[in-house]
Amino acid sequence: xxxxxxxxxxxxxxxxxxxxxxxxxxxxxxxxxxxxxxxxxxxxxxxxxxxxxxxxxxxxxxxxxxxxxxxxxxxxxxxxxxxxxxxxxxxxxxxxxxxxxxxxxxxxxxxxxxxxxxxxxxxxxxxxxxxxxxxxxxxxxxxxxxxxxxxxxxxxxxxxxxxxxxxxxxxxxxxxx
Numbered sequence: 398x399x400x401x402x403x404x405x406x407x408x409x410x411x412x413x414x415x416x417x418x419x420x421x422x423x424x425x426x427x428x429x430x431x432x433x434x435x436x437x438x439x440x441x442x443x444x445x446x447x448x449x450x451x452x453x454x455x456x457x458x459x460x461x462x463x464x465x466x467x468x469x470x471x472x473x474x475x476x477x478x479x480x481x482x483x484x485x486x487x488x489x490x491x492x493x494x495x496x497x498x499x500x501x502x503x504x505x506x507x508x509x510x511x512x513x514x515x516x517x518x519x520x521x522x523x524x525x526x527x528x529x530x531x532x533x534x535x536x537x538x539x540x541x542x543x544x545x546x547x548x549x550x551x552x553x554x555x556x557x558x559x560x561x562x563x564x565x566x567x568x569x570x571x572x573x574x
Contacts, residue, residue, distance in 0.1 A: 398454050399573075400445025400473070400556070402566040407438040444568070445556040449538025450549035452529045456481060457570045470571040475561060478568060482557050485550040488529045492542055495519035502541060518543055 406418040420434045447453055458466045460480070461473050497517040504514045519525075522542045529550075531540040539545055560568070 398447040404566040451532040451537040455532040491524035495521040
């Protein structure tokens, strides 16, 4: 799961000197001559990455991709990014304030047998169920509201909040299986 930022840097003859961009690509300290700076129109940066955060992916599918989960790249507005951060914070707070209950969860396999472990999970997951539900699927990870779910919330907040302070650039989400 990837979030990228594209910044338009094309220079035009009508631009003022203070509006011009200077782009230089070097390898081993030497300018790459086969990349012509005057032909560069966008710089693309990788600004977010998740793995098995099925609840975050499902949010993008429902709120950015109009429900179409097809591994294509989609534009994400700053407002949508802010909404995702706000949802993550609200869900995290609700799970942290929920009473805990012990539950046996599958944690893997060994010698053909399921390995089970007792963990404490929030007993009230209604806010998470409503705003940021888990999603099952191939390579999607677990569907419990556990430490991995909360880790996905934390990673999302940590990756996106700094982007909201940046002035330039357009954001795009894409997942690949």
